Amino acid sequence: MLQGCAEIHAALKEGTLPPYLLATPLPADLGQALLRLPREVDSGVVARAGRLTSEAGATLVRRLEARPEPVTSVERPTAPGGRxxxxxxxxPTGMAFVDALFCGECGR
Structure with a gap:
């Protein structure tokens, strides 16, 4: 929600607000949609997505073709009573919304 508000605010300041904001997806909307993609997709879905000509379509294809698995771990405390x-x-995916959630330590 805050990311969407920030996008609207930036577009207002730049004078690039879409004419019908409620019907216009924002980059944060795309990022959220990409997070909901299933792990496995049919090759036909990737082929159909490849016919999209927008930047969002290209982002979708990149995400469908190269889905790096997140690395999960648990850091155990060394001090007694630590959690x-x-x-x-x-x-990093290049999508600010996704990277903010999962790449707090990207590149480390």
């Missing part, structure tokens, strides 16, 4: 800390790492 285990879950870690989820994934290679």
């Amino acid at each position: 285990p800390r879950p870690r989820v790492r994934q290679e």
Whole structure:
């Protein structure tokens, strides 16, 4: 929600607000949709997505073809009474929304 508001605010400042905002998907919407993709997709789906000509379509195809699995782990505390800390790492996708969620330690 905050990411969407930030996109609207930036578009207002730049004078590039779409004419029908409620019907216009934003980059945050695309990122959320890509997070909901199933792990396995039929090759026909990838082929149909490949016929899309928009940048969002190209992003979808890249995500469908190269789906790196996130690396999950649990950091165990060394001090008594410390709590285990879950870690989820994934290679950067280039989508700010997704990378903010899963790449807090990308490149480390």
